[in-house]
Amino acid sequence: MSQSLTQTRYTISEVEARTGLTQHTLRWYERIGLMPHVDRSHSGQRRFTDKDLGWLAFVGKLRATGMSVADMVRYAELVRExxxxxxxxxxxxxxxxxxxxxxxxxxxxxxxxxxxxxxxxxxxxxxxxxxx
Structure with a gap:
């Protein structure tokens, strides 16, 4: 079985509970490109991974530094590049x-x-x- 099939997946509600970020904020992060592509279930529900949670924790640290959203998005773009x-x-x-x-x-x-x-x-x- 591949790693992608065995790793833990979290719903947006579970991520909200774990991170304290609202579902609205999580969707906004995805929409503006701050959040990398989030996998979806067959029914279209977002399925976050531990890697996604790690990224969100890092983004939280960047926010705490006062980094602008534009700079955080730029950083995310650079990571993806x-x-x-x-x-x-x-x-x-x-x-x-x-x-x-x-x-x-x-x-x-x-x-x-x-x-x-x-x-x-x-x-x-x-x-x-x-x-x-």
Whole structure:
């Protein structure tokens, strides 16, 4: 028996439950090309695989980075085009990594300001002084 016949298949409802993505979002991902071709049953129902779930988890990480939908779709297109696109895929991910690191630096700075202000308030609460 071939691998494609023995692998686990999931309905769109099962994928929704496993990923937290709505069925509407899953269909939209497929429509815009963010999701690779999803196999269908003889009755036309989508049948997702573990590989599809892995892809959706990766897309979730890309979303968490703040990558634009257009860039995520471009990345998906490059994956489908094959191995000759590895350099372009890497460049896209490196660009996103630089943006994430810049945002992390901004957030770390902002967190430091909050920590100092909270510490100041804690000290002032003990002495009865209030500041802005």
């Amino acid at each position: 094959g191995e000759h696109t590895v350099d372009e895929r890497r460049a896209l991910l490196e660009h996103t990594r630089r943006e994430v690191r810049a945002r992390l630096a901004e957030l770390t700075d902002a967190l430091g300001v909050l920590d100092r202000k909270i510490e100041m308030y804690a000290m002032n609460t003990n002495t009865g002084k209030a500041q802005s």
